[in-house]
Amino acid sequence: MAEYVKPRGTADLLPVDTAEWQYLEAQARELFSLYQYREVRTPIFEHTEVFERGVGDTTDIVQKEMYTFRDRADRSITLRPEGTAGAVRAFVEQKQYGGPLPVKWFYYGPMFRYEKPQAGRFRQLHQYGVEVIGVDDPRVDAEVIELGHRFLSTVGVKSFRLEINSVGCSTCRVAHKEALLTHLAPVVQELCADCQSRYEKNPLRILDCKVDRDHPRVLTAPTITDSLCEDCRVHFAAVRAYLDDLDVPYVVNPIMVRGLDYYTRTAFEFMEDSIGAMSTILAGGRYNQLVAGFGGPDLPGVGFAGGMERLILARAANGERAEDGVQPFAFVLALGSAAKSPSVRLLQSLRATGIPADADYLGRSLKSQLKTADRLGARVAILLGDDEVLRGVATVRDLQTKEQRTVSLADVVAAVVAMRDPLVKAVDAERFPGNETNNQEGSQ
Numbered sequence: 001m002a003e004y005v006k007p008r009g010t011a012d013l014l015p016v017d018t019a020e021w022q023y024l025e026a027q028a029r030e031l032f033s034l035y036q037y038r039e040v041r042t043p044i045f046e047h048t049e050v051f052e053r054g055v056g057d058t059t060d061i062v063q064k065e066m067y068t069f070r071d072r073a074d075r076s077i078t079l080r081p082e083g084t085a086g087a088v089r090a091f092v093e094q095k096q097y098g099g100p101l102p103v104k105w106f107y108y109g110p111m112f113r114y115e116k117p118q119a120g121r122f123r124q125l126h127q128y129g130v131e132v133i134g135v136d137d138p139r140v141d142a143e144v145i146e147l148g149h150r151f152l153s154t155v156g157v158k159s160f161r162l163e164i165n166s167v168g169c170s171t172c173r174v175a176h177k178e179a180l181l182t183h184l185a186p187v188v189q190e191l192c193a194d195c196q197s198r199y200e201k202n203p204l205r206i207l208d209c210k211v212d213r214d215h216p217r218v219l220t221a222p223t224i225t226d227s228l229c230e231d232c233r234v235h236f237a238a239v240r241a242y243l244d245d246l247d248v249p250y251v252v253n254p255i256m257v258r259g260l261d262y263y264t265r266t267a268f269e270f271m272e273d274s275i276g277a278m279s280t281i282l283a284g285g286r287y288n289q290l291v292a293g294f295g296g297p298d299l300p301g302v303g304f305a306g307g308m309e310r311l312i313l314a315r316a317a318n319g320e321r322a323e324d325g326v327q328p329f330a331f332v333l334a335l336g337s338a339a340k341s342p343s344v345r346l347l348q349s350l351r352a353t354g355i356p357a358d359a360d361y362l363g364r365s366l367k368s369q370l371k372t373a374d375r376l377g378a379r380v381a382i383l384l385g386d387d388e389v390l391r392g393v394a395t396v397r398d399l400q401t402k403e404q405r406t407v408s409l410a411d412v413v414a415a416v417v418a419m420r421d422p423l424v425k426a427v428d429a430e431r432f433p434g435n436e437t438n439n440q441e442g443s444q
């Protein structure tokens with residue numbers, strides 16, 4: 001017998017889960033819009049070269065973790081493992097450099113990586129991120145970092161730490177690479193197989209190797225900070241000064257290198273420890289060579305990305321979880337066959353007026369229908385029996401006070417609206433104090 005199960009590393013998000021997702025998605029959209037970032041949506045799959053170019057063909061992501069396949073026309077296609085490469089490809093392909101700069105974008109959606117699944121790590125993962133393309137001003141680096149800081153704080157992640165570094169430019173990297181090769185030459189044979197090949201191709205990434213990062217020679221390796229050119233040194237100092245202006249606390253981590261090849265200058269990671277070992281919850285940096293790498297003009301960029309699954313774990317560890325807001329205000333009970341037709345029309349009218357409403361379709365007893373209304377959290381039950389239908393009325397029962405009255409069918413919706421409006425106003429007054437008068441428009 002075939003067994004139908006989801007692929008390893010994927011998740012079914014049931015309605016009990018999606019409330020939390022929708023909350024975070026709404027928070028991200030609201031905050032990014034406040035900072036004047038607009039949403040971009042690029043394809044979930046791209047030509048494989050986009051990620052080889054944009055992520056770097058020596059990275060773990062490109063070498064080991066991509067979902068790459070041949071399509072029916074034998075083209076190599078890859079499910080996107082991250083968001084920046086596609087965004088920058090789109091920026092160049094759609095000639096966005098011809099308009100006002102900088103371009104400030106945000107994105108959100110599924111990404112795919114063939115990794116070993118574990119807590120907070122999935123093969124279909126979800127990331128939100130921002131990109132600013134077109135300016136090298138360190139104020140923008142600081143803005144992007146402050147936005148990341150604000151977002152995490154806003155959604156209730158409490159115990160995080162910001163680490164920043166400058167990974168320099170191509171000039172500083174040549175100097176740093178030389179220093180690194182000299183330093184590591186005596187111990188190459190002691191490093192893992194990956195690092196032996198990195199020694200030839202991209203020795204910088206040895207510093208980030210999960211196997212070798214505690215090797216004594218790796219621990220004492222010269223940092224990029226020691227090799228920064230004058231321009232990069234000035235830029236990094238300015239980023240730090242602006243972060244101080246913005247009261248964003250950080251620590252400089254001179255050995256931080258990013259897992260993606262395209263970063264230049266500013267690199268940063270928000271680390272978070274709510275579920276034990278400190279791990280990255282949001283990370284980003286500057287990528288001044290990426291736009292040109294995609295055949296566009298020589299324009300700088302800076303951005304960040306964060307993972308939703310990790311964020312949800314961190315919130316859960318802090319006792320935060322958004323609740324399902326889907327709840328009927330009114331519940332219609334049709335008792336007897338003559339009540340069926342008026343009950344569907346009544347439901348339609350309630351909903352048309354904006355009243356969240358539902359009904360029982362199982363034809364059960366009055367008692368069990370009332371129980372259902374209670375369980376769903378309905379405030380009002382509207383009872384329609386054969387008798388009531390004959391008299392053209394309904395019984396409207398307040399499920400909290402247990403008061404009930406008979407109302408003409410034509411007036412039921414108005415009666416329910418009258419019960420609900422004071423509650424809506426009270427909630428609005430709490431959310432937007434001092435703004436009560438404006439809400440009258442919305443409730444008509």
Ligand SMILES: [Zn+2]
Nearest residue numbers: 169172229232
């Ligand atoms: Zn430099």
Ligand SMILES: [Zn+2]
Nearest residue numbers: 192195209212
């Ligand atoms: Zn290694």
